[in-house]
Amino acid sequence: MRADAMNLPVEHLPSARLQVEASIHHVERDHPQRIRKSSMSRFFAALSLLVAFALPTAAFALPCKYYDQMVSQPQGSQYPVFPGDPAHERPGPFTLLVAPSSNVVKVNPKAPVGTVLATQAIGSSTIVDANGVPANEGVITCDHAIDGAQYAMLGQPTAYPGVFESGIPGLGIQIVSWPMTWGPGVVQTQGSLSPGVTLDLKYWKIGPMGQGGTLSDAIASVTIFYNNQRWYNVRFKDPIVIVPTIPTCSVSTPDVMVQLDQKAPTDFASVGSTLGEKDFNVTLGCSGGDPSSSTTMHMFLTDQTTPANQTNILSLTPASTATGVGVQILNGTTPIVFGQTSAAPTTDIMRNIVVGTPTVDIPMKARYVRTGNVTAGTVTAIATFTTSYN
Structure with a gap:
């Protein structure tokens, strides 16, 4: 049962960040790639300023x-x-x-x-x-x-x-x-x-x-x-x-980077189709707790680009140039629903932590999902994951 449904106190610990990057390229390469070089100019200026002043010695206390x-x-x-x-x-x-x-x-x-x-x-x-x-x-x-x-x-x-x-x-x-x-x-x-x-x-x-x-x-x-x-x-x-008298955890890697493989627009069969699953872990470091104590850890993910997003498709950042695609994060085989709190419909990932468990790995997957007419370009999506316990 979810902690929220039980009306138990849940506290959110400092959030960490998940970033997924990828690119979708045209198969044709008729046009050579152009590289623009930035130019830089420099200037130097010198300013000499001589200021003379005197203050009464009484102004400076020994x-x-x-x-x-x-x-x-x-x-x-x-x-x-x-x-x-x-x-x-x-x-x-x-x-x-x-x-x-x-x-x-x-x-x-x-x-x-x-x-x-x-x-x-x-x-x-x-x-x-x-x-x-x-x-x-x-x-x-x-x-x-x-x-x-x-x-x-x-x-x-x-x-x-x-x-x-x-x-x-x-x-x-x-x-x-x-x-x-x-x-x-x-x-x-x-x-x-x-x-x-x-x-x-x-x-x-x-x-x-x-x-x-x-x-x-x-x-x-x-x-x-x-x-x-x-x-x-x-x-x-x-x-x-x-x-702490109970085991507590924090995210060992505040920034988790996931690099999806490159794909071509023709690889996406239809809207809603997915491909390119890539495994990754969110690792928690845990310590403390009196003998025989335990606690329940919760984790939920928020779409950083569109915080109000409560779907299972992570938005692309404004810097992304590809269109018609999104990113899904999977807990096992189920796409995670994003949200700003752990309340439903947000997916709540739970782990029971017992004393003497120094490391907890939460395995996940990231993948492409087609959302419309796919055009080539870069893909970047960012989610923040927040851990809590009750």
């Missing part, structure tokens, strides 16, 4: 400096003093390396979009400078009073407040608690980041999910208000592996 430890606070002074101990100066910005109790996060790709898939408490952290050398503290010291600092997630924002793209399709990440104690109104010239910072993270489902992935890039940063200079980045100490 950068803040980075140190491994706090500067001694003079007796009776409310704040530490600039410039600090040169012996402890470090290249910046610093990086806060956070270490959760587990580097594997299991998620359920079948969960509804907008669901919190997992939470994670970061119980320990360390600090390194820009060269990766460990530091006892991450101190930033400026020559000017800094009115606070702020953190920002580095991914793109999503439709969910505080949730940002993680870099893995369909997975969002959110920092729930942030140990920011230096906010607007706290005027000082120096700030200190100590190891042992704790964070709480949430992983959200923000869209269709595929095979999971690995989180290894920085997820957030902290900058100071004074001159927007970065103080430190937040990164996982070791990569976080996102593992």
